[in-house]
Amino acid sequence: MRFVFFAVLLLLAGCGSVPHSINNACAVFEQRDGLFDNWQRAAEKSSRRYGVPVSVLMATIYVESGFKHNARPPRRWILGIIPWKRPSSAYGYSQALNGTWSRYKRETGHYFAKRSDFDDAVDFVGWYHRKTHLRNGIALNDPYRLYLAYHDGNEAYAKGRISGAARSAAKRFANITYTYARQLRSCS
Secondary structure, eight states: OHHHHHHHHHHHHHTTOOOSOTTOHHHHHHHTBSSSOBHHHHHHHHHHHHOOOHHHHHHHHHHHHTTOTTOOOOOOEETTTEEOOOSSOOBTTTTBOHHHHHHHHHHHOOTTOOTTSHHHHHHHHHHHHHHHHHHHOOOTTOHHHHHHHHHHOHHHHHTTOOOHHHHHHHHHHHHHHHHHHHHHHTOO
């Protein structure tokens, strides 16, 4: 009985942990390849469903949350000592906003999806990039422009209202995507 208790405890402890080597896509998948938690299978499923390369999906989560299941934007502070509101409702692996997440659940029928669940988050990222492709005509293998639309939103991208922060993050994102793509070609 004790063995079962400790086995369940260890299983639950690993559910929200961040992979150690997030700079290597193969290592991320190896670290999260368990009976109930297979990130590679989830990423490949999203890739097949939406046509978005696995490297783009994984780089999105890397840049958005650093693979932290409960990531949120930092709080603002009043006078440097009083915690205040967060700048947005972004949450989870994908940093999806409340409204966008609700739309995803409604359009896909994944009514019980959670932003803190990797399988749901990677599916969301694929769905969003596919929406970007259809709305703005961005190729699914163009990481720089895909990330501009992901960061600032499809509407802002369509109107040419891209922030400097988005441009800087998109360059970093593209580099990570290309690195992940090279690594994934050599994974066993």
